[in-house]
Amino acid sequence: MRPAAPHCGGQPPTPPSTTHQFRFRKAYAALQESVPQCRADLGKLLKASGFDPDVVSNALLCVSELAANAVKHAQTPASGLPVRFVVHAVVVDHGPSLRLSVHDSASTRLPVFPKNGERPDFDKESGRGLAIVDALARRRGYEVPYDGAWKAVWCELLLT
Numbered sequence: 490m491r492p493a494a495p496h497c498g499g500q501p502p503t504p505p506s507t508t509h510q511f512r513f514r515k516a517y518a519a520l521q522e523s524v525p526q527c528r529a530d531l532g533k534l535l536k537a538s539g540f541d542p543d544v545v546s547n548a549l550l551c552v553s554e555l556a557a558n559a560v561k562h563a564q565t566p567a568s569g570l571p572v573r574f575v576v577h578a579v580v581v582d583h584g585p586s587l588r589l590s591v592h593d594s595a596s597t598r599l600p601v602f603p604k605n606g607e608r609p610d611f612d613k614e615s616g617r618g619l620a621i622v623d624a625l626a627r628r629r630g631y632e633v634p635y636d637g638a639w640k641a642v643w644c645e646l647l648l649t
Contacts, residue, residue: 511538511587513578517556519563519593524556527576535578540587540648547625547646548587552576554618555591555642562595581645586627590643596633600642 513534517523528549535545559574575592603620622629626644633640 511578511580514575516573516575519560519572519574521557521560523574524553524560527556528553531576531578544587544646544648548578548589551622551625551644551646552578552589552591554622555589555644558600558618558642559591559593559595562598563593577641580648584627584645585648586645587648588643588645590641592639592641594639596637596640599633599640600631602629 513531515527515530517527531552532545532549535548540548556574556576563572563574572594577590577592579588580586581588600619602623608620622644625646627647629642629644631640631642
């Protein structure tokens with residue numbers, strides 16, 4: 490059996506840094522009320538860690554959009570286990586950047602980031618979240634392992 494190497498969309502992923510100490514990882518129930526909770530949890534830690542207020546603001550907006558998508562597209566696993574999403578944040582060396590990723594079980598529903606210069610339809614009720622992430626992020630994309638058990642949608646914000 491071969492390892493679960495990811496299929497990637499967007500820019501190639503970069504492995505997380507081991508030189509910086511900031512790490513955040515927490516699982517949430519795939520419910521709408523979990524999105525503000527994950528935003529509050531991450532915001533508290535980012536602020537306490539001394540991140541620039543603009544980076545904190547952009548990170549919270551991006552994680553809100555990615556988490557909301559995870560909740561919207563969550564799938565009930567055949568195992569009957571509760572549906573959840575996992576938020577992971579870490580500082581990576583190149584840039585340096587804050588890498589945010591949201592993992593969920595909806596691996597058949599891949600994100601569609603806007604193409605260069607493409608603008609979202611502002612008359613629609615939804616569909617602007619990834620355009621916001623695209624506008625704020627230095628890099629963004631997604632990963633899916635060969636077995637398709639999960640997907641991670643990620644973005645990197647340049648630290649100022």
